Amino acid sequence: MRHCEKCILPETFPGIDFNPAGICHFCREFTGIENLEPKKAECEKKFEALLQVHRGQSSYDVLMCFSGGKDSTYTLGILRKKYGLNILALTMDNGFLPEQTFKNIRRVVEYLGIDHILFKPDFQVLKKIFKECAQGSIYPAKTLERASSICTSCMGVVKFSALRLALEKNIPLLAFGWSPGQAPITSAIMKNNAQMVKSMQKILFEPLRKIVGDKIKPYFLEDRHFQGSYQYPYNVNPLAFWEYDEKKIYQEISQWGWEAPRDTDANSTNCQLNSLGIAVHKRQYGYNPYVFELAKLVREGHMSRAQALDRISEPENQQIISEVRKRLGL
Numbered sequence: 001m002r003h004c005e006k007c008i009l010p011e012t013f014p015g016i017d018f019n020p021a022g023i024c025h026f027c028r029e030f031t032g033i034e035n036l037e038p039k040k041a042e043c044e045k046k047f048e049a050l051l052q053v054h055r056g057q058s059s060y061d062v063l064m065c066f067s068g069g070k071d072s073t074y075t076l077g078i079l080r081k082k083y084g085l086n087i088l089a090l091t092m093d094n095g096f097l098p099e100q101t102f103k104n105i106r107r108v109v110e111y112l113g114i115d116h117i118l119f120k121p122d123f124q125v126l127k128k129i130f131k132e133c134a135q136g137s138i139y140p141a142k143t144l145e146r147a148s149s150i151c152t153s154c155m156g157v158v159k160f161s162a163l164r165l166a167l168e169k170n171i172p173l174l175a176f177g178w179s180p181g182q183a184p185i186t187s188a189i190m191k192n193n194a195q196m197v198k199s200m201q202k203i204l205f206e207p208l209r210k211i212v213g214d215k216i217k218p219y220f221l222e223d224r225h226f227q228g229s230y231q232y233p234y235n236v237n238p239l240a241f242w243e244y245d246e247k248k249i250y251q252e253i254s255q256w257g258w259e260a261p262r263d264t265d266a267n268s269t270n271c272q273l274n275s276l277g278i279a280v281h282k283r284q285y286g287y288n289p290y291v292f293e294l295a296k297l298v299r300e301g302h303m304s305r306a307q308a309l310d311r312i313s314e315p316e317n318q319q320i321i322s323e324v325r326k327r328l329g330l
Contacts, residue, residue: 007295008308012286014145026108028296033301036185043174043188043241050189050234051083060088062173063233065158065167066109066116067091067102069270071155072177073108074249075238078111079175090165092158093120095127096273096324098200099259104270107257117165121157123214129208130273131328134280136254138207141285148277156204160220163197167184167221167230174233180244180300181293183237192232197221244302266314276324288312 001010004024009016017025055061062079066072066089079085091105109116132138133149144152166174174192176183201220208216250260260269267290268274281289294308 002307004295006305007298008312009291010287014141014285015289027261027299036300039185042240043185046189047236047238047241050173050236051085055085056252057169058172058209059086060115060169060171061085062087062175062236063162063169063171064089065174065177065284066105067158067177068105068267069177069241070246070249070253070258070260071179072270073104073253073256075114075175075177076108077113077256078238078242080114083105087114087117088169088171089114090162091116092154092161093118094154094271094273095123095327096118096271098261098270098272099295100259100263101270103280104258104261108253111256119161121161122215125212126154126157127328128212128299129330130218130276132211133330134276137284138211141202143203144281144285144289146289146292148274148281149284150273150277150280152204153208153287154273156208156221160201160204163192163233164219164221164225166233169226170231172231172233173236175236175238178239179293179297180240180302181296183240184296185240186200187235187238188237190235192235193231194226194230197232228316231252236241244297246303257269263317263320265317265320266311272320272324275320277316279321289307298300 002018002022003009004018004027005022006027007024009024009026009150011018019028062085064072064076064079064087066076068091076087080087089109106115121305130150130153134152135142137149139149139152139191147155162174186255205216205220264272265268265278267278278288291312294303294311297303298305298308
């Protein structure tokens with residue numbers, strides 16, 4: 001398969017365009033790392049200004065979506081250690097977190113002194129959704145350019161459950177551990193509003209409701225959340241403007257008791273379901289759903305092209321996939 005000569009985007013990626021030198025249009029349009037640095041500094045100043053306004057104004061300063069993976073762990077730790085924020089961490093157990101992930105979560109929140117909620121939705125509901133995603137696409141192809149159908153559904157439940165909790169507890173900041181490849185600098189800090197959220201929710205809510213009916217409703221916002229006097233939080237993706245170095249991240253979080261699971265794929269440090277999501281996406285669309293994220297990390301100098309190619313080329317762990325399929329009844 002042909003890949004961009006600068007990043008790793010393949011010829012199967014939707015809408016991709018190569019010039020005669022084999023360089024994709026994303027790389028040709030990239031203005032350079034040097035132009036990113038001022039934007040990152042500006043975002044960090046904006047973040048610190050938000051903290052001055054909102055710190056101590058509610059029961060918690062930040063609600064952190066904490067998956068237990070390396071990036072969300074690092075983000076959680078820096079928010080606590082560098083900024084001294086009062087954080088409520090929220091983890092969703094989707095039924096496919098390895099035992100090591102649970103150990104990491106417990107060790108890290110205890111080490112950092114953070115309140116933590118482990119949220120486990122009805123597995124029969126999730127099972128039905130994941131099974132449907134594994135057998136066919138429930139979203140438009142455009143929605144799935146950067147994540148598999150399975151991961152898109154899972155993260156939809158996480159994000160909107162977290163937003164609902166932030167609204168009801170009046171928490172001003174909602175933080176995520178997205179890598180710079182997942183969260184562009186333009187979305188590093190974003191103020192939510194009812195109209196925007198309602199539109200975004202519909203994209204995910206309607207397909208999921210067709211699968212499980214009203215059982216999906218507790219995980220999304222209700223009409224009252226759009227009509228009441230709720231104060232919508234800011235979404236914050238700190239890794240978009242902080243230094244991002246995977247080696248340093250691993251070194252730092254290991255000091256907090258975090259250890260890498262041995263039973264996940266190369267692109268996840270917290271979830272086994274991801275392996276099936278990748279396999280299904282590759283079968284349905286012809287490319288690894290992580291290529292866009294990894295290509296962006298290469299473009300911005302966070303990873304070498306060779307490292308990224310290794311990530312997407314690693315053979316699938318058939319044992320993990322088999323166990324996940326069995327649990328889903330596939």
